[in-house]
């Protein structure tokens with residue numbers, strides 16, 4: 245049932261100005277015939293050295309702007325000016341309830357209030373705030389099927405959204421650092437940065453990366469996705485419209501797909517088993533300055549360790565299946581890092597999502613610096629000899645240039 249807007253907004257004010265109970269408030273959408281200054285605004289409380297403050301993160305079409313307003317007059321004033329904006333929706337989460345306010349075509353308010361199943365914690369940690377690179381209501385998430393029509397990530401797709409967001413975050417900083425250090429050239433509209441996503445599947449990462457780099461960073465990019473299985477989404481015009489830029493797709497294997505001209509940034513998110521090795525080998529073949537690979541399952545070395553257990557005492561680490569699998573994961577990625585280092589890459593191994601979300605959360609970020617790590621070749625040889633394994637990436641690199649291996 246509708247009610248006067250002023251009365252409903254007064255209740256929003258009371259909820260938002262209660263630091264002990266506010267979890268988060270979000271203003272979005274627009275009223276009929278009007279346009280707020282911001283596309284979306286998020287509010288929460290944070291504890292700063294100077295005291296508690298209302299943190300306001302406001303999104304325009306390209307970026308997030310964050311400001312902290314000390315509790316008291318400053319926070320009250322900041323909220324009042326946001327309430328004066330013609331947002332179409334206010335969503336307020338408190339510790340015990342959620343309130344959804346929608347402004348009707350007639351300018352009244354319809355408010356739905358629901359109790360929470362379990363009380364939520366109010367979190368004041370300042371550094372928890374990582375403004376989203378792409379907010380949940382970005383059109384790309386709707387066409388990717390991760391968000392609903394209201395621009396909220398579906399509960400069942402939270403994991404994928406988080407994975408893509410965190411991968412983008414590492415891509416973003418990787419590109420920034422590589423540009424600043426001169427490892428990547430500055431792209432231009434005529435000569436955009438060439439990016440390939442190998443084993444792109446349904447293209448969640450491919451399209452989100454294109455969207456973020458094009459629309460938010462305003463970086464000229466040419467994004468290509470490669471997978472052995474073409475997906476209907478690749479040719480869906482609604483996808484191109486939501487991304488705001490075209491994306492190319494190549495149906496083929498990672499090892500053989502023709503991507504011309506050679507990509508400069510190579511991405512691979514959960515390419516199965518040795519497909520990650522193929523992706524890394526292609527990156528080396530192309531001389532790609534920046535490579536981001538989050539490996540998936542590691543069956544190859546696990547199978548080798550099962551067939552040929554290492555000599556004692558290392559056999560203690562491979563006797564039980566679960567330990568062997570975990571060891572194989574670590575060994576595979578350590579070996580990949582070492583081989584890339586022998587090819588002039590600086591390699592960082594990082595966690596890209598928390599392990600509670602997926603155990604496949606390691607990410608290799610490799611930047612081609614040209615500096616060769618002199619001792620790493622010998623260490624690598626000793627490691628694989630000790631474990632009696634033959635990594636697939638080594639075979640692939642050997643095929644490319646046996647002299648260097």
Ligand SMILES: C[S@@+](CC[C@H](N)C(=O)[O-])C[C@H]1O[C@@H](n2cnc3c(N)ncnc32)[C@H](O)[C@@H]1O
Nearest residue numbers: 443444445471472496497498513514515516519
């Ligand atoms: C687990 S899915 C990941 C998809 C996507 N990167 C993501 O994270 O949503 C792995 C994808 O890799 C593709 N793939 C595996 N091996 C491949 C190969 N050798 N060449 C091309 N695609 C491959 C599969 O078809 C599948 O789409």
